[in-house]
Amino acid sequence: MKAIIDKELCTACGECADVCPVEAISIREEWAEVSDDCTLCGMCVDTCQYDAISLPEVGTGPKKDKEDYKGIWVFAEWRHGEIHKVSYELLTTGRKLASKKGIPLGAVLLGHNLEGMEKSLFEYGADVVYMVDHPSLEHFTDEIYGNVLTELIKKYKPEILLAGGTSTGRSFIPRVAALLRTGLTADCTELDINEEGLLVQTRPAFGGNIMASILCPHGRPQIATVRPKVMKAEPLEHPTNGLIERVDLPEEIFRTKIEVLAEHKVEGPSANLVEADVVVSGGRGLMKKDNFGMLYELAELLNGAVGASRGAVEAGYADSSQQVGQTGRTVAPVLYMAVGISGAIQHVVGMQGSQVIVAINKDKEAPIFDVCHLGIVADLFEFVPAFIKKIKQERGEKE
Amino acid sequence: MHIVVCLKQVPETQNIRIDPETHTLVRQGVASILNPFDYFALEAALKIKDERESVKVTAITMGPPQAKDVLIDALSRGADDAILISDRAFAGADTWATSFTLAAAIKKLEPVDLIICGKQAIDGDTAQVGPELATILNWPYATYVKNVEFLDNSTLKITRQTDEGYAVWKLPLPALLTILKDVGDPRPRSYKCTLRARKYDIPTWGVTDLNLDENQVGLKGSFTQVIKVFSPERRKDKLILEGSVDELVEQLYSWLKEQRIPGI
């Protein structure tokens, strides 16, 4: 199979041939021709100004009795007895999708001693909360969490499942998708329902350089993960208590080959990196480790965390657990401040989902200025201390 | 002990970008490289081979014929064997179809004790193939693994990174791990291994070798359908400020206030 050229529309302009990463497109006199080298990556499709290129359709996959599947589910994650914010964000999104389709919104809560935790799920719009309470669910393992969620889906048949793109969701949701034999789209940044009622899942690919919209036409449920803070959480104005459905499952579902020996929460400079609303990151421009001190001061004022570029980590200014980017952590805070960071693509892929990006760099040509919302061309050693002073002044604090 | 490392060849993403004027993708010599995370998977396997007796490391990749390059690289660094999984019918595979095909290859390679994957591939960034492959094989798995220890010949103690810290798990073999950079930098190619790699005749397995049906693999065997590929929106409202530090401080402060940044 290969990309399909509509010979009526093709003008043989050759732009597609230029973008094809595997050089599978050649230009005939009147149209473009695709060779067997085509990997169906789709890069040519967007390039074509004449809409002359399309990809063949996915095989049906094992067909499901699609009509039996109804409703949207959100996997509700918790930490230390509290629901994770990403679950509220997904419920808010799920609620919009559910009302567009006119179907109910469910939340799934798995764990041990969960009593009371379901309340806030109703505040964000869940009509039903499905709860499984079992000692084996106290610690996360992919096997049991995956098996339990799969059982629930088989029993209640939701047509859409949304889960957080956390270290938990990204780990066990693929198990659920594989057990149910259905598709899964990771790290979506936009979700919508199309005219046919299918979930349109839009996500970045190739390091954020391109966006792709993806459907799961035949598999059920249609499953998507979304990173924390990508969607907005809005509680209902007039929440009502929905239904609680406590589900008992046969003991064998809880059997596992994995034993959890320990779980540790790490305190320290990177503890809050993924969850913080504000991240102040420093790069090689900081020149030495001690200079990171001002970033800690700024971050503390803003109740945020301190990240770093790989350049800074390699130079020993920061800990490797603080590294943001392709080989580090992915963050998407409300505010990301890049201080003395050049903006190499490997760094940018780890922070481009941030709501507001501020860059401080003395080099006007630095690539970080292409990705930021607000760029400050200045010497960081003058700017950052002055900015700290300003915040303190505004708060009426003594220096 | 037989360890299989799953490697993927990916385009070097930094060279794939959108021309700001024409809004089209610029290829500009997009080279194919080994997925950076998979170097750590390979290194993790080779470390085990260094430390334990009679360990065989097989590198596998599914991709077009040129994906062979990543296998040659792996052999040059010390992998014992390599298999290229390649067939026209595999084109367009999503993570399910990829995992399904890799699972068939693993079954053909059995006995296998451990599969090591990278954390994710930088083209799709899905991190799904590892968990889906393990699930299809019905093996236990652990993702985001920072450290691997053997308790005995058939039991691992692993440390996996979580969003807030780490967890320590015990899991029996056969198992699958997806590995983080913490295992250490990949070793360089050695002269001896490079010579061997040059002579090594890498077998290619296709649909018939794996006893698969064309409808189960590639785009036909996939669940997810890409319907549109487009350029991300460029920032239209981008502001770049220059001037005296005092002015800049005022401007940033009031701008952040407008954006309702918590803490400002």
Ligand SMILES: Cc1cc2nc3c(=O)[nH]c(=O)nc-3n(C[C@H](O)[C@H](O)[C@H](O)COP(=O)(O)OP(=O)(O)OC[C@H]3O[C@@H](n4cnc5c(N)ncnc54)[C@H](O)[C@@H]3O)c2cc1C
């Ligand atoms: C496979 C691979 C994976 C990678 N993964 C990551 C990753 O996960 N995360 C990551 O960050 N990088 C990663 N990198 C590295 C990345 O390509 C860059 O090398 C790195 O991000 C550069 O760090 P930097 O911006 O701090 O340093 P530099 O590129 O040296 O930039 C320093 C910047 O500071 C500015 N500056 C200097 N002095 C001042 C001053 N007084 N005031 C204001 N500005 C100043 C300079 O103008 C410059 O722009 C990866 C690379 C590869 C090949």
Ligand SMILES: Nc1ncnc2c1ncn2[C@@H]1O[C@H](COP(=O)(O)O)[C@@H](O)[C@H]1O
């Ligand atoms: N085509 C492939 N061939 C071999 N291994 C793969 C392939 N695709 C993915 N993998 C493995 O699965 C990991 C995760 O890939 P992904 O799910 O695409 O992010 C990679 O780091 C590889 O170890």
